Amino acid sequence: MNILKQELRMGRKTLIVWCLSLIGILSLFMLLYPSIASQLEDFQKVFESFPIEFQQALGVSDLELSSILSFYQFSLMYVLLAGAIQAMNMGVSVISAEVREKTGDFLFVKPVSRNRVVSMKILAVLIQILITNAVVFTASLIIVTLLSTDSYNVELFALFTLSLLFIQIFFASLGLFVSVFLRRIRTVLPISMGVVFIFYIIHLLNETLKDEKLGLISPFDYFNLSEISKNMNYDSLNLLLWFVLVGVFIFLTFKLFARKDLPSI
């Protein structure tokens, strides 16, 4: 428990900053809604006048801007993107920090097994992700409720917003795996930004191509917001794939780290 407490303590400030940023991104977009709500139909027409490929690339092809939830869907995409970076950051740095900050010679000579250290660190990441999601969920619920003029579909809102949780867990576990796979990590942000953007670009590309196989690559496609609003559910195949991949990443994290040599300072 001491490791968990220590991790949460050390991640506290970063967590607060990230939560505020995510809320900031969401509010920034959502606050546009009242001022342009009346003109939304005109916007819609502008978007519709774009070539279809262009619409798809912008992620506006299926957009019904008339309702608050479709506007929320549009705004949430950027929260997902930022949230993915946050989660990947946590995943990459939580174990590698001990090597990077050279504190490994302190922690790993303590009478705890490596597996226990890894479990506690993963647990710490999970708790921070849950906190982030609770905060974002509450904040967006408040924002959407305040801004909507009529009632909206709460179930769809929940499905939209919960996709952040799944995407964050995916990127956190991918980050963990990357951090034990690479021999030494000097800086975290370039790695997580790079990986997240690659997956995001694949997702945007697939918005145009609509290729089923390509859709299996990017976690942003697993929780494709337009699909969710059409089906009112997550795709079960994608959910299974998500579950398997997260499991494999976590398993490999334990496996690889147990055998890893800690470089001397």
Next chain:
Amino acid sequence: MNVIEINQLTKYYGKQRGIENVSFSVEEGEIFGFIGPNGAGKSTTIRALLSLIHPTSGSATIFGKDCIKYGNEIRRDIGYLPSEVFYYEHMKVREVLNYSASFYDNVDTSRIQSLAEVMDLDLNKRIDDLSYGNKKKVGIIQGLLHEPRLIILDEPTGGLDPLMQQKFFELIRMENQKGATVLFSSHILSEVQKLCARVAIIKDGSIVRVENIRDMQKHNYKKFTLDYRGVIDVHHFNLEGITNLTVDENTLHFLFKGDINRMVERLQGQNLMNLLVEEPSLEEIFMHYYQKEEQP
């Protein structure tokens, strides 16, 4: 009983040699020196003992248990002080020490206070405000806090001023008298000389030999310094058992190993201004291990 037993331990980093077939053992209750130049493999051996790295082949046991397999169990009774210490920068000294203590059962946390007083360390400072020497003190305290049965020191004195080194050695001696076994690695022979009874000498990844240094110093070698009034007759000292003979103007230095009476006879009739007979330092005895063999 042997606290540490190392058996043919080998570690390669890829193709690069770390250590090769290192074997030696450390008995319970002794302060065992581990000396060798930088890069000889001291840290590699120690890091393998602590299961920070995994050996390529060979094995090591601590308290009779395999140090990789039972690593976390063994480490309950090990205190480790690395050559360079790094802690969580944003924490206060007291917090780091309490965190360290939280890993062990039944730690007497009042020792934090008493050890900090001995080492003259402010517990309320943040780690990133500490000087190198003060960080080292944090390392010493967290290494000794849980009263380990085995203390592993990897070049521990760097950054400590002579007074602190003195206090540190006293602490180590005290822990040793209470029953702790100590493995003391260093490239500074005089500090090993101060503390240790036996020493293993490592060079280029292999153990050169394990020596009982007190015996060796007392029974074998004497260091002579002779100040002459007149010209030195070097040939007069062409005697078996004399090594490291050097002439420095009117002064003659050499190491002598053998029957001291023969040397006293030889000194008869020499026109001396001064005569000094000393215990040689380990540097002088072991110098030849350190110099890379020049001739094949």
